[in-house]
Amino acid sequence: MRIGALARGMMGWLSPAMLVAFALFGTLPLWIEAVGLYRYLGIEILIWCIFALGFNLLLGYTGLPSFGHGAYFGIGAYALGLTQFHLAASLWVGLLAATLAAAVMGGGVALFISHRRGIYFALMTIAFGQMFFFIASKWTSVTGGEDGLLDIRRLPAHVGFAAFDLTGNLAMSYFTFATFAVVTVLLWRLVHSPFGKVLRAIKQNETRMAYLGYRVFAYKWASFTLSCAVAGLAGGLFAMAQHGAYVQVMNLQWSGVVVLMTLVGGGLVSFWGPVVGTVLYFVARDLLGMYTESWLLWFGLMFMLVVMFKPEGVAGIWQAAAARAGARRRARAVALQPAGGK
Amino acid sequence: MDLLITLGPHLLNGVALGLLFALVALGFMLIIGVMEVINLAHGSLFALGAYVAVALVTPEGGLRLAALATYFAFPLPARFVVALVVAPIVVGGVGMVLEVCLRRTYGRDPLYGLLLTFGAALVLEELIRLVWGPTERFLPVPAAITGGITLGGLVYSVYRFFASAFAVGMIVLLWLFLQRTRYGALIKAGAHDSEMVRALGVNLTRLRLLVFALGTALAAVAGIVMAPIWGVRPHVGVDAVVPAFVVIVLGGVGSFWGAVIAGLLVGMVVGITGAFATAWSLVSMYVLLILVVTVRGRGLLGKKSVLER
Amino acid sequence: MTSGISRRTLLVNGALVGGATFFGPWRRHHVYAQKTDKPILIGLTHDASGQFANSGQDEQRGTIMALEEANARGGVLGRKLAYIAADTETTPATGSRVAERMITRNEVAFLVGAIQSGVANAIGQVAQKYGCVYFNTNSSSPTESGKDCKRVKFVWDGSGANFALAAADNAVRTFGKRWQLLTNDYVWGHNTSKATREIASRFGAQIIDEILVPVGTRDFSPILLKVQQAKPDVVAAAVGGDDFKVMRQEVVKLGLDQKPAWLNNQQDWPDIYGLGIESVFGVFGTTWYHKLPLPGVADLGRRYRQRWPETRIDVPGNVFYNGYMAMWELVRAIERAGSTNNIKVIKALEGHKMPARDRLQHHEAWIDPETHHVQQTVYLAARNDKPADPTDYFKILSWAEPTKVRDPESAKTCKLQSYESTPTYEQ
Numbered sequence A: 001m002r003i004g005a006l007a008r009g010m011m012g013w014l015s016p017a018m019l020v021a022f023a024l025f026g027t028l029p030l031w032i033e034a035v036g037l038y039r040y041l042g043i044e045i046l047i048w049c050i051f052a053l054g055f056n057l058l059l060g061y062t063g064l065p066s067f068g069h070g071a072y073f074g075i076g077a078y079a080l081g082l083t084q085f086h087l088a089a090s091l092w093v094g095l096l097a098a099t100l101a102a103a104v105m106g107g108g109v110a111l112f113i114s115h116r117r118g119i120y121f122a123l124m125t126i127a128f129g130q131m132f133f134f135i136a137s138k139w140t141s142v143t144g145g146e147d148g149l150l151d152i153r154r155l156p157a158h159v160g161f162a163a164f165d166l167t168g169n170l171a172m173s174y175f176t177f178a179t180f181a182v183v184t185v186l187l188w189r190l191v192h193s194p195f196g197k198v199l200r201a202i203k204q205n206e207t208r209m210a211y212l213g214y215r216v217f218a219y220k221w222a223s224f225t226l227s228c229a230v231a232g233l234a235g236g237l238f239a240m241a242q243h244g245a246y247v248q249v250m251n252l253q254w255s256g257v258v259v260l261m262t263l264v265g266g267g268l269v270s271f272w273g274p275v276v277g278t279v280l281y282f283v284a285r286d287l288l289g290m291y292t293e294s295w296l297l298w299f300g301l302m303f304m305l306v307v308m309f310k311p312e313g314v315a316g317i318w319q320a321a322a323a324r325a326g327a328r329r330r331a332r333a334v335a336l337q338p339a340g341g342k
Numbered sequence B: 001m002d003l004l005i006t007l008g009p010h011l012l013n014g015v016a017l018g019l020l021f022a023l024v025a026l027g028f029m030l031i032i033g034v035m036e037v038i039n040l041a042h043g044s045l046f047a048l049g050a051y052v053a054v055a056l057v058t059p060e061g062g063l064r065l066a067a068l069a070t071y072f073a074f075p076l077p078a079r080f081v082v083a084l085v086v087a088p089i090v091v092g093g094v095g096m097v098l099e100v101c102l103r104r105t106y107g108r109d110p111l112y113g114l115l116l117t118f119g120a121a122l123v124l125e126e127l128i129r130l131v132w133g134p135t136e137r138f139l140p141v142p143a144a145i146t147g148g149i150t151l152g153g154l155v156y157s158v159y160r161f162f163a164s165a166f167a168v169g170m171i172v173l174l175w176l177f178l179q180r181t182r183y184g185a186l187i188k189a190g191a192h193d194s195e196m197v198r199a200l201g202v203n204l205t206r207l208r209l210l211v212f213a214l215g216t217a218l219a220a221v222a223g224i225v226m227a228p229i230w231g232v233r234p235h236v237g238v239d240a241v242v243p244a245f246v247v248i249v250l251g252g253v254g255s256f257w258g259a260v261i262a263g264l265l266v267g268m269v270v271g272i273t274g275a276f277a278t279a280w281s282l283v284s285m286y287v288l289l290i291l292v293v294t295v296r297g298r299g300l301l302g303k304k305s306v307l308e309r
Numbered sequence C: 001m002t003s004g005i006s007r008r009t010l011l012v013n014g015a016l017v018g019g020a021t022f023f024g025p026w027r028r029h030h031v032y033a034q035k036t037d038k039p040i041l042i043g044l045t046h047d048a049s050g051q052f053a054n055s056g057q058d059e060q061r062g063t064i065m066a067l068e069e070a071n072a073r074g075g076v077l078g079r080k081l082a083y084i085a086a087d088t089e090t091t092p093a094t095g096s097r098v099a100e101r102m103i104t105r106n107e108v109a110f111l112v113g114a115i116q117s118g119v120a121n122a123i124g125q126v127a128q129k130y131g132c133v134y135f136n137t138n139s140s141s142p143t144e145s146g147k148d149c150k151r152v153k154f155v156w157d158g159s160g161a162n163f164a165l166a167a168a169d170n171a172v173r174t175f176g177k178r179w180q181l182l183t184n185d186y187v188w189g190h191n192t193s194k195a196t197r198e199i200a201s202r203f204g205a206q207i208i209d210e211i212l213v214p215v216g217t218r219d220f221s222p223i224l225l226k227v228q229q230a231k232p233d234v235v236a237a238a239v240g241g242d243d244f245k246v247m248r249q250e251v252v253k254l255g256l257d258q259k260p261a262w263l264n265n266q267q268d269w270p271d272i273y274g275l276g277i278e279s280v281f282g283v284f285g286t287t288w289y290h291k292l293p294l295p296g297v298a299d300l301g302r303r304y305r306q307r308w309p310e311t312r313i314d315v316p317g318n319v320f321y322n323g324y325m326a327m328w329e330l331v332r333a334i335e336r337a338g339s340t341n342n343i344k345v346i347k348a349l350e351g352h353k354m355p356a357r358d359r360l361q362h363h364e365a366w367i368d369p370e371t372h373h374v375q376q377t378v379y380l381a382a383r384n385d386k387p388a389d390p391t392d393y394f395k396i397l398s399w400a401e402p403t404k405v406r407d408p409e410s411a412k413t414c415k416l417q418s419y420e421s422t423p424t425y426e427q
Helices: A003-015 A016-027 A039-061 A070-086 A091-113 A119-137 A169-191 A196-205 A206-211 A215-244 A252-265 A272-292 A295-309 A315-334 B002-035 B040-057 B066-072 B075-107 B112-134 B157-182 B182-192 B194-199 B203-228 B235-250 B256-276 B278-295 C003-018 C052-072 C094-107 C117-130 C160-175 C186-201 C219-229 C242-256 C297-307 C317-336 C342-349 C408-413
Strands: A157-159 A162-164 B148-153 B154-158 C040-046 C082-087 C109-111 C134-136 C153-155 C176-185 C206-213 C234-238 C261-264 C283-288 C365-367 C378-383 C394-400
Touching: A003 A169, A003 B066, A003 B235, A016 A169, A039 A196, A039 A215, A039 A272, A039 C094, A039 C297, A070 A091, A070 A119, A070 A215, A070 A252, A091 A119, A091 A157, A091 A215, A119 B112, A162 C082, A162 C206, A169 A215, A169 B154, A169 C394, A196 A206, A196 A215, A206 A215, A206 A252, A215 C094, A252 A295, A252 B112, A252 B235, A272 A295, A272 C082, A295 B112, B002 B040, B002 B154, B002 B157, B002 B203, B002 B235, B002 B256, B002 C219, B002 C234, B040 B112, B040 B203, B040 B235, B066 C342, B066 C408, B075 B112, B075 B203, B112 B235, B148 B157, B148 C186, B154 B157, B154 C242, B154 C378, B157 B182, B157 B203, B157 C283, B182 B203, B194 C365, B235 B256, B235 B278, B235 C234, B256 B278, B278 C206, B278 C219, C040 C052, C040 C094, C040 C317, C052 C082, C052 C094, C052 C297, C052 C317, C082 C094, C094 C117, C109 C317, C117 C153, C117 C186, C117 C261, C134 C317, C160 C186, C160 C234, C160 C261, C160 C283, C160 C378, C160 C394, C176 C186, C176 C219, C186 C206, C186 C234, C206 C219, C206 C234, C219 C242, C317 C342
Parallel strands: C040 C082, C040 C109, C109 C134, C134 C153, C176 C206, C176 C234, C234 C261, C261 C283
Antiparallel strands: A157 A162, B148 B154, C283 C378, C378 C394
16 A cells, blocks of 8 residues: 555656666766767756756746756856856755756846746747857856856865765766756656646647736746756756856857757657657757758758747657557457447 | 037037947847747857858958949948848748747747747858858948948048938837837737737737748848948857846837837946946946836836746 | 958868868867877967958968968977867957867867957966966057966967057157157056056156046047147057957048157057058057068068958058968977977977077067067068158058067066976877
């Protein structure tokens, strides 16, 4: 009895797909070199997965397109570096600062834009994103401007009884995976909570939700702020991975890239869409990039085709195929039944 | 008086700058206003216009056909005019292809249109890089409209005055087209009531194709006119699409004169900060945008549109 | 038209030359009978897109040509040289990733290439972490050999401070004392202008104003009006990249290039070639010119044309030159060290003197052991009024000995990592 309840309780937090993802990503450092890639790439993929998953809370679940999310990723990166240099040389303080700084900035911006929707919302996120980008590139004394904030260290992870050194890419891989796992579980729980249901209802019909008495503004605000916080956390990890924080990740193009990854993967129809899209983007970029310098041409074309013919992305194709297979199975089952059966 | 002497030239310059911003935004405005598509490829089409013009004006521009030797023997002003006519047509053709791709997104979330054009922007920029290489190109300008002119002891660019006057011409022409011609009336009607247009027996599909071609051709015109000022390089489009977007949001989506006024406003602000707080001249347009839009949600003269759905 | 094709050819060459070590994604190790059979793999970290794509490709041509010449002479230590190239996108974050990839995945022996100081820094940090020797071929920020110097990093271009030192004295005497600074509002601009300010003041100049030009400025009209209103004798401009191209076009068009006098930072050859001689303006520094009256210079030009018949840049320029020279010096350093071990190669490079004959410059050059900055002849140039042929853009006004233009500031701010704290690296 108890075990059954526990299992049911667990199911709110976990899912089979999640376990598969964890098994794959958790063992990533062990096999990534065997398939011709390298550990550092694995770290970047996991970081961008975190970023994209948080972004999809806004895009996929709330239906709000932000074209300026790179800004919060960058703010997180700077916050981690600046905390480390000026406040406290601690990993946890740094990552907390990265998350909070992005959440505070994002929360401030959300106050200005949460009453908007659709394209107007997108336009305003671009304007704010560009502002942050320009401030970061101008404020040389704090951010290092175009040269970036350099010499950021990977501080050891103290966990009470022990401390893990993260300077090597192997340790950093596992640490990034652990963060990814925590963020994934929390986001999964969130989108399946009543809060997540309200967000999805807002995506479907904002006006109806307002009539029903929901404070739509507050929900949208919270969704934006949370996704910014996750972006900041990812940015903090990125600064650790790169040993530096650079302004370019805040510009319009990089902000567009996260939208692109989320959509190509199928963030609109699946929780896992952003992860699929991120992996696809990084592997394509790394492999195509070594063969052709115009890899963006091919990726751009692929993206256009996805938007035109399968806007639900890779996850959408998968779901459609699974549904067809299911239908075939059912059809076979029906065929096997004696005539007259339903 | 002293202040006026110091400030005067910058005000004049600001107006010129503003007209150029309006010109850059014109095609973007038409497409967003009528079709409710945010054409993020506007910048890349702008760049494409400039490159096609370079190919039509200079023999090193990529057209290395022997048959064209006689063409390149024409005087520069003639080739410049040819470029101003032919390049927009070529780019308008590319725009038509893009519109055909866009058809699959009609009736869906306007977000898809924006995403498709984002992809198109990447593709076009990479294609330009493949065809013309990463090298900076140069668009020669007829002698009559180049050089400097001295006014009150300061040298101003003749070409800039030409470009501003050209911008005024384009704005007036487009306005007359929309106001005084049957097609213009249909375009405006199509923007607000596609049912009515269909009831009038007009082929809406063809109308949209036309608008998109016109909008992208205008992007090319802006690209050519701005080439001698901004230069020609594969990523020059980013320099165009961002101000165009600021101008449109500031002026209000769907408003012709809103865009023109916003262009002038942005020009003045950039011009004045450029002179007295140069380091902040680029940020100033975003500050202006956020200030205005915070007070007036739909920009200066914006109307309610489906984009808010 | 052609450069697109040439870029592709170049990548294919990369795959062929590097074929022994780069098998595509799905296989990892190649078994060599002996370690000495394995080619010495050079990772080329050049920009192929973004603001400095054009210069990035030019320095790549230089490095590849030197590498092929070295191979034609039998390679080094009995091993052939090979290369792989990846686009660093003029983006530091990409530079980091590419460096990580090349070191951990492709197992390159050395890294070569940089235009932008941000990218050079990012690569330098990763290289230092692993101990891989890295040549910054073309980023001229004074910080590269100053506060951001690294034990594994060597800087091959002249810095803004070198050029200011070469030009300031003369400019104050010839043009006048009232100077106005135009500073691109980022690290390179600030550092270069700071150096100019100090050096010019030392020679009696009075800095009347400094205008900060934001990165990405496409319209210089307000700034040029302001310059005219201030009426300086000299405008010392530290404006780079696309901003400089836009400014140049506007200044020349208005005829403002004669009065006031303009003192510019280095005008990179790929940025200017093809725009016509009239686009050159002001007085500026450079490290090399294809018409220097020195033995070997014309021959390098011929070999360049033969090797790169398709590029639009018909003659080699300073960016190509730095990439070319740096690669040759790397080969020579490996030879002297007798090994590809990083510490041995570093020691072979530090303090090394390079004869003027090898450098194709007027004076002997050397690698400063304190800053890892190549101290070399610095030329002052201006537009050529009597060009010998259509490629003859520059008139060389003077040249300064390396000792005269050595920047003492960078030595004060540079703290190289110790040998002990630099990991051993050998491929």
